[in-house]
Amino acid sequence: MVNWVCFDCRWAGRRSGSVTDVACPRCGESAVFLGTKIEVPPKSKPSDWDALRDWYYSTARAVERRRYAETVRRRHDLERKIRDLTALPDNEGRASLVKRLRSELETLQHDV
Ligand SMILES: [Zn+2]
Secondary structure (H helix, E strand, C coil), X not given: CEEEEECCCCEEEEECCCXXXXXXXXXXXXXXXXXXXXXXXXXXXXXXXXXXXHHHHHHHHHHHHHHHHHHHHHHHHHHHHHHHHHHCCCCHXXXXXHHHHHHHHHHHHHHC
């Protein structure tokens, strides 16, 4: 069982680990997945809830920033490889590699 919370309502609920989306029963907004290791503060301690919310969003933002930076790096890497390969004389193996790299690049552009 894992914890889901709504920071606005200070609601916490436990769901099976296979559940991927939980709506807060109070406000109907999407609850936030906390996992099993993070302790949920008692409802009577709003400052602890505020601290948990701050912690959660700063962590989520850090993860997002890191993932974005990795995607950009990977994209530049692919672009350079494609440029290098297309500068070389044509051959079949190279053409199919370029095709594969281009489709990978396409996927990355959709992610960002
Ligand atoms: Zn709520």
